[in-house]
Amino acid sequence: MEGSIISQLLIVLRYAYPFLIFLYFIIASTIALCLPSSDIHLLRRNDTVFRLLLLVILCFSLDGVVDVAGIIFWRLWPPQEDVIGLASCIFTFSIIAQSYWGTSNIVTWYWFHGAWAIGFFCDIFTAGLQCISSQNTHTVHPGLSATVHYSRLLLLSHASLAYIRCASFGIIFSVFLWQNYRKNRCSTSEEAPLLHSPDLSSSVRVDAATPSAIDPGLQNDWVLRFQKLAVLYPYVWPQKDYGVQIRIGLVGVCILVNNGINLLIPRQYGILVDCLGTSSEKNPWLQVAIFVTLRLLSSEAGIQFVRKMLWLPVEQYWEKALSTAAFSHVMCLSADFHDSTDPAELNMAIMSGNGISHIAEMACFQAIPAIFDLIIAITYLSIKFGPYEGLIIFATTVALIKFSLHTISSAKNQQRRVREK
Numbered sequence: 471m472e473g474s475i476i477s478q479l480l481i482v483l484r485y486a487y488p489f490l491i492f493l494y495f496i497i498a499s500t501i502a503l504c505l506p507s508s509d510i511h512l513l514r515r516n517d518t519v520f521r522l523l524l525l526v527i528l529c530f531s532l533d534g535v536v537d538v539a540g541i542i543f544w545r546l547w548p549p550q551e552d553v554i555g556l557a558s559c560i561f562t563f564s565i566i567a568q569s570y571w572g573t574s575n576i577v578t579w580y581w582f583h584g585a586w587a588i589g590f591f592c593d594i595f596t597a598g599l600q601c602i603s604s605q606n607t608h609t610v611h612p613g614l615s616a617t618v619h620y621s622r623l624l625l626l627s628h629a630s631l632a633y634i635r636c637a638s639f640g641i642i643f644s645v646f647l648w649q650n651y652r653k654n655r656c657s658t659s660e661e662a663p664l665l666h667s668p669d670l671s672s673s674v675r676v677d678a679a680t681p682s683a684i685d686p687g688l689q690n691d692w693v694l695r696f697q698k699l700a701v702l703y704p705y706v707w708p709q710k711d712y713g714v715q716i717r718i719g720l721v722g723v724c725i726l727v728n729n730g731i732n733l734l735i736p737r738q739y740g741i742l743v744d745c746l747g748t749s750s751e752k753n754p755w756l757q758v759a760i761f762v763t764l765r766l767l768s769s770e771a772g773i774q775f776v777r778k779m780l781w782l783p784v785e786q787y788w789e790k791a792l793s794t795a796a797f798s799h800v801m802c803l804s805a806d807f808h809d810s811t812d813p814a815e816l817n818m819a820i821m822s823g824n825g826i827s828h829i830a831e832m833a834c835f836q837a838i839p840a841i842f843d844l845i846i847a848i849t850y851l852s853i854k855f856g857p858y859e860g861l862i863i864f865a866t867t868v869a870l871i872k873f874s875l876h877t878i879s880s881a882k883n884q885q886r887r888v889r890e891k
Contacts, residue, residue, distance in 0.1 A: 484555030
């Protein structure tokens with residue numbers, strides 16, 4: 471009974487380990503890209519950390535070598551969850567290492583340290599469960615046949631590599647703490663006054679303490695960021711226009727319906743092919759009519775047309791609200807500002823407020839539905855054809871996204887260098 475519980479926990483860890491790390495890394499990266507990082511979240515990139523990340527990837531690769539050795543020499547095939555979990559971990563940490571090394575010399579630390587903390591605890595639990603499982607194997611099989619002996623040897627080898635990964639994560643955190651300590655010490659010494667002022671009056675003390683009392687660095691940085699974003703809330707969400715609110719809700723329903731239709735079309739196509747390819751007495755025209763209806767609903771004249779008509783007043787509301795707010799803000803500035811600023815630049819700044827509506831439209835109608843369709847496709851294909859199919863699609867998609875981002879970044883850097891010349 472205990473052995474089955476440990477086996478179930480190991481299976482859960484195999485799948486949860488890479489999933490949690492990748493999910494955290496994606497969420498942290500998205501937040502870091504949307505919200506500019508303050509100085510307390512920035513640290514200089516360290517080559518030692520990158521080498522330790524390579525050591526972690528090497529340990530996962532050695533796990534694969536151990537499994538291959540078990541297959542070749544002792545005919546001990548690893549279970550499917552071990553192969554999927556191992557390949558996912560190698561892929562996930564390769565992405566993290568590439569992101570760490572591919573960034574500039576200054577990196578945002580919370581992108582990575584949360585993922586490393588998850589890896590540290592998951593490896594500790596995995597190593598402990600594998601050691602317990604090897605002891606249970608020895609207890610259940612006191613004779614220790616050759617197969618059981620080699621199986622126990624493989625478990626202990628995997629546990630040893632997991633402990634090495636834990637040590638690597640521990641060293642990474644030690645490097646981070648030392649780097650953060652040096653940064654705080656340097657900043658404290660730079661901000662210290664050169665001369666100690668003599669006795670000051672109480673009023674002067676209050677005035678001197680006022681800036682530190684409102685220093686944003688002493689407050690919660692995340693709260694300040696979300697407070698800045700909350701300024702846009704009245705212009706994005708119409709609080710008093712209930713008609714526009716209903717249209718936004720109906721647009722969300724249209725997006726969900728369109729995603730559902732995208733899932734049903736290939737399934738209905740398979741049903742139609744099966745109906746035409748067999749000597750069934752059922753009338754295939756019903757399946758043909760259903761397929762044509764789904765294709766019509768997914769076309770530009772179907773759900774997308776309804777969504778565009780519902781979205782048009784929302785887009786007009788956003789453009790009007792943002793342009794009016796930007797114009798009002800500019801007109802409330804001082805006369806000295808208007809005298810020293812080019813009117814063309816002011817006009818461009820006012821009109822650039824419409825970019826927020828375009829970004830929201832791109833996120834709602836392209837990015838989020840694409841991610842939703844991808845999750846559904848990976849889940850459905852994994853259930854239908856096994857987890858290997860889902861892993862292949864997931865790895866291919868992430869690799870394509872990383873390659874596209876790298877290509878776009880390289881092209882922009884090249885254009886920037888050409889303009890500077």
